[in-house]
Amino acid sequence: MNYKETTEWLFNQLPMFQLQGAAAYKNDLSNILHLSNRLNNPEKNFQSVHVAGTNGKGSTSSMLASILQEAGYKVGLYTSPHLKDFRERIKINGEEITKDYVVEFVSNYKSFFEENQLSFFEMTVGLAFKYFADKEVDIAVIEVGMGGRLDATNIINPIVSVITNIGLDHTQFLGDTIGLIAIEKAGIIKKNTPVVVGEYLNETQKVFVEIAQNNKAPIYFAQDNHFDDLPCGLLGDYQIQNKKTVLQTIELIQTKFNISELHVKLGLLNVVKNTGLLGRWQQIHEQPTVICDTAHNAHGLKIVFNQIKKQNFEKLHIVLGVVNDKDLDTILPLFPKNAFFYFCKPNIFRGLDAAILKEKASKFNLSGEIYNSVSEAYNIVLNTASNNDFVYVGGSTFVVAEII
Structure with a gap:
């Protein structure tokens, strides 16, 4: 298979949350542990920082990866979902994984994936x-x-675990209260390993x-x-x-990595150039001003709309699309009523019909x-x-992905 055929095969495999939602959720780690063992436990061969949160x-x-890059380290970065190309998920010093590597990996382990019914996310990890x-x-974020x-x-x-914040999202999987979701997110806390919490209630x-003490x-x-x-x-x-969370984390890993104040400043300034991150309050047009953002839950949207209020404009236009499992009763009341919506x-597959x-x-x-x-x-x-x-484009990562 070539790269296009390989990624199509990946996307068409067992349920992938990005496309199918609830059916993709696994309730244990047995599959990924089995895969890791088959791969000779590669995660044991590099240091890491683990980042969770709503x-x-x-x-x-x-930001963490960018700062480490500025300090001269070879830095892996694994994120999800991607906006345009599957390879955005896996980068080293801002360079996406090669198509050849993706093709070879899938070719080598395809029968194992099928025999063990691995999910898209498990294969990707x-x-x-x-x-x-x-x-x-040297290190992977x-x-x-x-x-x-x-x-x-x-x-x-990891050498440090990071939990950015907790909000109500994916409640059908993680629990329907802030406390229950916090328990799931705190599951990344490891024995004798420092944890940084960005925001808390x-x-x-x-x-x-309690979990840290345990x-x-x-x-x-x-x-x-x-x-x-x-x-x-x-x-x-x-x-x-987010910057405060990053700076707190950098303080902790400076005992293992040589990171100067200049590296921190340059890492923050050059984060887009160093990592290719897109879709975060990103301006994509002038006259009219167009901002796209991947915020898609109440916690994120509140901050985005407060920022829109600070802008100077005559009329507000909002291009809005969502997925079909979004709890609209929690997010629609946050949208400005003086805007015209598109x-x-x-x-x-999961897109919600525009008429609905x-x-x-x-x-x-x-x-x-x-x-x-x-x-x-x-x-x-x-x-x-x-x-x-002023034009705002958002409601879903997938909406942003179609216009940038």
Whole structure:
């Protein structure tokens, strides 16, 4: 198989959460442990930082990787989901895994995958860990896919664990309260391994402290510490707290890695250039100003809409699409009622029909029109909005992926 055929085979395998949602969720680590053993446990051949949380995982992981790159280290970065190309998930010093490596890996282990009914995510994690080991990275920053305790990435023994924050998301898998979700995220805390918590509530702090104490894991709460607000290439307001989480983490790993103040400053400034991270309060057009963002739950969207309020514009336009398992009752009340909406369906299996989205939105006094696709909605808004208007594109990672 060539690269296109290989990735199509991967996407068409057993359920993948990115496309199919609930059916992709596994309730134990037996498969990934079996795969890791087949690969000779590659995750044991490199040091790692493990990053979990409801929001900010990708930004935090990318900032950490960028700082380590500026310090001269060979840095693996594993994130998900991808926006355009599968290879975005697996990078070393900002360079995507090669197509040839992906093809060879799948070819070598395809029969094993099929015999053991591995999920898309399990196969991808195995690929990333073997790639990082084969390429002899100095350290890898590993972002969990969802949750933490049962996430396929949770077979690593990192030098530090990071939990960015806790919000209500993926409740059908992780629990329907903040406390239950915190327990799942805290599943990445390892014995005698420091853990950094970015943001916490009283309810989640108790969970983190108890689990950390049970594991004799030193715990650090980044939001309680003062750090200089350094300039960053990621411009969203939510990056303020993510930066604090990163700086707290860097403080801890400086005992093992030679990281200077200059490396930190350059790493934050050059994070997009160094890692290729996209879709975080990213401006993609001027006159009108167009911002796209992958925020898709209440915790993230609140910050995004507060930032929109700070902008100067005449009219607000919102290109909006979501997936069909999104809890609209929790997010639609957050959207500004003075905006005109361009309702559309992201081009994936799980995309919610735009007519259903419009009907639901009307119950929250959000008005607009239905469009046949994300690209049609985006092209119409560019031709409709005046130079002094503001356009926001979001609601789902998949909506952003179609226009950047």
